[in-house]
Amino acid sequence: MYDIITFGSATRDINLKSKAFKITKDTSAGAGDKDFVTGEGICLSLGSKIDIDEIKYTSGGGGTNTAATFAKQGFKTAFCGAIGADEAGLRVVKELKDMKIDVRLLQKRKEKSTNQSVIISNGDGEDRTILAYRGAAELMDKNTISWNKLKTKWIYLAPLSGLLCDTFEEIVDFAKQNNIKVAINPSKQQLSLPIDQLKKIFQKVDILFLNQEEASFLTKVSFHEESEIFKKLDEMCPGIAVMTKGGEGVVASDGKYLYYASPNPDRKIVDTTGAGDSFASGFLSDYMRYNGDIERAIQLGLGNSEANLKEIGAKTGLLEKNAGFVRVPVTRQLCSENNLCITK
Numbered sequence: 001m002y003d004i005i006t007f008g009s010a011t012r013d014i015n016l017k018s019k020a021f022k023i024t025k026d027t028s029a030g031a032g033d034k035d036f037v038t039g040e041g042i043c044l045s046l047g048s049k050i051d052i053d054e055i056k057y058t059s060g061g062g063g064t065n066t067a068a069t070f071a072k073q074g075f076k077t078a079f080c081g082a083i084g085a086d087e088a089g090l091r092v093v094k095e096l097k098d099m100k101i102d103v104r105l106l107q108k109r110k111e112k113s114t115n116q117s118v119i120i121s122n123g124d125g126e127d128r129t130i131l132a133y134r135g136a137a138e139l140m141d142k143n144t145i146s147w148n149k150l151k152t153k154w155i156y157l158a159p160l161s162g163l164l165c166d167t168f169e170e171i172v173d174f175a176k177q178n179n180i181k182v183a184i185n186p187s188k189q190q191l192s193l194p195i196d197q198l199k200k201i202f203q204k205v206d207i208l209f210l211n212q213e214e215a216s217f218l219t220k221v222s223f224h225e226e227s228e229i230f231k232k233l234d235e236m237c238p239g240i241a242v243m244t245k246g247g248e249g250v251v252a253s254d255g256k257y258l259y260y261a262s263p264n265p266d267r268k269i270v271d272t273t274g275a276g277d278s279f280a281s282g283f284l285s286d287y288m289r290y291n292g293d294i295e296r297a298i299q300l301g302l303g304n305s306e307a308n309l310k311e312i313g314a315k316t317g318l319l320e321k322n323a324g325f326v327r328v329p330v331t332r333q334l335c336s337e338n339n340l341c342i343t344k
């Protein structure tokens with residue numbers, strides 16, 4: 001029996017840093033007609049050879065990133081996902097084994113290469129851009145999952161795409177039928193499923209992790225209207241709903257209270273890759289260990305993401321079980337029935 005099985009992608013990441021990557025403002029015409037969706041671009045001169053200041057090989061993918069935290073936190077952990085029959089896949093397997101993550105549920109697929117990303121930044125502390133190749137991870141489907149081997153207390157679904165996204169509901173149903181608790185951090189593809197199907201799935205979910213944009217996309221409420229967002233999330237999900245807000249921290253609801261916390265003000269942020277994964281897996285670790293203690297869960301979530309964001313890579317810096325970290329204060333507000341919050 002595992003404590004937790006994570007589903008999702010496994011990737012090899014190449015991190016390239018160069019001062020030659022220039023950040024430019026998007027000067028293109030109309031609002032709906034931008035060359036760069038974020039309003040800024042990272043640019044290279046065409047036809048030249050560019051020197052790279054730093055190159056680092058790391059591993060990523062929501063399924064393995066979260067498995068890394070759970071294993072470090074002392075939980076018996078397995079990863080269920082697909083890799084290609086290639087060098088990158090071999091590295092993924094070795095790394096998982098080194099971290100004592102069980103790989104018996106892993107699939108090696110010949111049809112596609114292992115997922116790989118190139119992450120580029122100019123080292124100025126600006127955001128990074130990710131070039132993502134979505135390969136073998138998307139090939140896992142309901143017919144290839146060894147359902148009878150999923151003996152576990154918890155299932156964690158990292159963002160799913162491709163055929164694995166089509167299996168979303170089946171995995172949640174399987175968990176409910178077998179008394180397995182489920183935490184999910186759905187992808188945009190999952191959140192784009194028909195709303196009635198999503199509502200049915202969320203009824204069976206124990207913890208729902210979303211970032212602000214995802215919460216706003218799902219509820220169709222501007223992310224500034226937090227109370228309205230949580231009113232909708234609480235209706236959809238009787239379990240715990242958690243909304244992360246990047247550098248502004250997190251809000252969580254158990255339907256009775258809203259919990260708020262901000263990151264440690266003395267943090268040092270170097271690379272935000274894997275922020276969502278390190279937060280959610282840190283949160284869930286103490287949630288599992290302390291039988292649903294949300295305040296402790298938020299503190300470990302923030303502590304684990306802060307530790308992770310101090311270094312380049314989505315699996316670097318993650319906290320070991322019992323490691324010291326700054327516990328930030330968590331405040332709590334009672335939600336009345338009409339979801340007006342009263343400070344307790």
Ligand SMILES: Nc1ncnc2c1ncn2[C@@H]1O[C@H](COP(=O)(O)OP(=O)(O)OP(=O)(O)O)[C@@H](O)[C@H]1O
Pocket residue numbers: 210211212244245246247248249250263267269272273274275276277279301302305306309
């Ligand atoms: N700039 C930051 N400073 C401090 N903490 C941060 C910062 N960015 C992210 N975090 C931490 O990581 C958590 C998750 O971040 P965020 O809301 O950006 O998730 P996300 O958008 O899902 O991330 P990802 O890009 O990994 O999917 C935050 O709640 C916070 O704890």
Ligand SMILES: [Mg+2]
Pocket residue numbers: 211276277
């Ligand atoms: Mg995320």
